[in-house]
Amino acid sequence: MQRQTFLRLCTLGLGSAFLPNLSYTKHRSSGKKVIIVGAGMAGASAARTLSDVGFEVQVLEARNRVGGRIHTFKDWGVNLELGANWIHSASHPDNYIDTLATQAKVATQETNYGKFKLYDSQGRKIGRLRTQLSMIKFEKQLAREAELLAASDSDISFLELATRSYTSSGNKQEVINRLIRGSYANNFSDDLSEVSAKYYTLEYEDYSDRTDYLVTGGYDTIVKSLLSGINVEFQSEVKEIRITGNEVVTITDNETYQSDHIILTVPLSILQQGKILFNPTLPDYKQQAFSRISMGLFNKVFMEFEENFWPGNTDFLVFQHETLAHFGIAVNYHHYRKRPILIAMPVAESARWIETEPDHVIQQTWLNILSKAFPRKNVNLKRVKVTRWGQDVYSLGSYSYVPVGSQAKDFEAIACPVGRIHFAGEATLSAHHATVHGAYLTGIREANRIMGY
Numbered sequence: 001m002q003r004q005t006f007l008r009l010c011t012l013g014l015g016s017a018f019l020p021n022l023s024y025t026k027h028r029s030s031g032k033k034v035i036i037v038g039a040g041m042a043g044a045s046a047a048r049t050l051s052d053v054g055f056e057v058q059v060l061e062a063r064n065r066v067g068g069r070i071h072t073f074k075d076w077g078v079n080l081e082l083g084a085n086w087i088h089s090a091s092h093p094d095n096y097i098d099t100l101a102t103q104a105k106v107a108t109q110e111t112n113y114g115k116f117k118l119y120d121s122q123g124r125k126i127g128r129l130r131t132q133l134s135m136i137k138f139e140k141q142l143a144r145e146a147e148l149l150a151a152s153d154s155d156i157s158f159l160e161l162a163t164r165s166y167t168s169s170g171n172k173q174e175v176i177n178r179l180i181r182g183s184y185a186n187n188f189s190d191d192l193s194e195v196s197a198k199y200y201t202l203e204y205e206d207y208s209d210r211t212d213y214l215v216t217g218g219y220d221t222i223v224k225s226l227l228s229g230i231n232v233e234f235q236s237e238v239k240e241i242r243i244t245g246n247e248v249v250t251i252t253d254n255e256t257y258q259s260d261h262i263i264l265t266v267p268l269s270i271l272q273q274g275k276i277l278f279n280p281t282l283p284d285y286k287q288q289a290f291s292r293i294s295m296g297l298f299n300k301v302f303m304e305f306e307e308n309f310w311p312g313n314t315d316f317l318v319f320q321h322e323t324l325a326h327f328g329i330a331v332n333y334h335h336y337r338k339r340p341i342l343i344a345m346p347v348a349e350s351a352r353w354i355e356t357e358p359d360h361v362i363q364q365t366w367l368n369i370l371s372k373a374f375p376r377k378n379v380n381l382k383r384v385k386v387t388r389w390g391q392d393v394y395s396l397g398s399y400s401y402v403p404v405g406s407q408a409k410d411f412e413a414i415a416c417p418v419g420r421i422h423f424a425g426e427a428t429l430s431a432h433h434a435t436v437h438g439a440y441l442t443g444i445r446e447a448n449r450i451m452g453y
């Protein structure tokens with residue numbers, strides 16, 4: 001089947017249900033069984049939705065915990081989020097995560113992106129007013145350049161668009177140029193040279209809403225509360241899925257399961273790398289769809305110090321590094337939880353560097369940066385924790401982004417079901433991909449689809 005024909009069929013099948021219809025409680029199931037692969041946010045929302053209307057639900061999770069790319073680390077006596085930390089676009093009408101956080105009594109705090117301190121690679125502070133004026137000029141020019149891009153048939157990289165916008169906005173300071181690139185790369189989780197300018201300036205719906213809440217009360221509590229009372233089988237890595245007639249057979253190392261439907265919520269990289277065997281194999285268009293969206297890399301370095309020596313009243317500290325681009329955006333966790341903790345968020349090239357270096361090298365690089373910026377302070381590190389999401393065999397990366405030349409409809413192709421095999425997860429929804437609320441919506445979308453089967 002041609003890809004375009006398939007896309008049309010898929011969209012017809014979905015109708016207006018591409019975004020979830022939350023009135024699902026009207027439906028009653030006839031005791032059908034659904035296997036859900038993955039106990040992250042998408043799996044949890046699908047399981048909750050189907051279970052609430054009487055489906056027999058079985059969640060199979062490869063790890064020994066729920067949450068997937070939501071992972072709350074508690075060993076330091078404070079909640080540290082190794083994966084997702086923010087509820088992005090919290091005021092967006094399709095975003096229910098804030099409501100779920102309130103229901104689960106999980107504390108959150110609004111982030112102010114305008115409150116940051118910027119240091120150049122020599123540790124010199126750059127004035128905020130000047131930085132913000134430059135950013136405003138840049139953003140205005142970016143909007144103009146995006147309009148020009150809309151008229152063109154071809155796509156370019158976000159780096160090219162940003163460079164054009166930066167140059168024609170009259171900005172001259174390299175330090176600001178690097179800040180802009182760093183902060184955008186952080187959104188996309190890869191080098192801007194890989195990222196589609198057309199998609200992110202013209203197609204991506206979430207672009208303008210930046211009301212974000214930092215979850216400080218434990219993000220995983222939200223997933224746990226969705227999964228409460230639901231049967232989750234841990235350490236159950238799904239290896240193979242077989243379709244025989246109207247039955248789905250799901251195979252792990254220890255067990256074989258039969259069901260009427262299956263919802264796969266595994267990260268896109270798991271599908272791209274063929275970690276699950278499909279019998280019969282998935283159609284070609286599906287394989288092509290997997291490869292048209294990319295998986296980026298974003299890691300975190302948590303550093304606790306003996307005492308807090310940096311400016312307190314700021315949400316972020318941004319340190320530039322001579323060679324590693326996008327290295328030094330750090331959350332001032334002291335501002336949120338009164339603990340002397342900085343959370344660095346390296347992406348793309350810097351995140352890849354993190355994956356290859358031992359903790360002590362990463363730690364020393366950070367101590368050098370901080371000693372330059374605060375030469376008269378005692379920079380005494382107590383402990384460090386580093387994530388390596390690229391090496392995590394059940395994530396193989398952090399979250400999806402749209403590479404140059406790909407489009408919103410590529411997400412629809414990934415989401416399109418193949419018979420009784422359904423696809424959910426953050427990389428299956430254009431409008432809110434790469435987010436927790438996007439993953440949540442996809443779980444409900446696929447549950448609704450099964451109800452209408």
Ligand SMILES: Cc1cc2nc3c(=O)[nH]c(=O)nc-3n(C[C@H](O)[C@H](O)[C@H](O)COP(=O)(O)OP(=O)(O)OC[C@H]3O[C@@H](n4cnc5c(N)ncnc54)[C@H](O)[C@@H]3O)c2cc1C
Pocket residue numbers: 037038039040041042043060061062063066067068069070082083084085086087088236237238239265266267270275276298299300389394395397398399424425426427433434435436437439
């Ligand atoms: C470092 C980092 C920071 C982020 N920050 C934010 C943020 O601040 N805000 C935000 O909104 N989003 C953020 N994200 C993205 C967000 O975490 C994800 O979009 C979302 O959690 C994905 O949910 P999911 O259910 O689609 O996938 P996952 O959470 O990955 O769930 C999939 C599950 O499938 C399991 N699995 C994999 N393979 C198998 C198999 N073969 N058999 C059985 N189970 C399997 C996995 O173990 C996992 O539990 C961040 C992600 C990362 C990595």
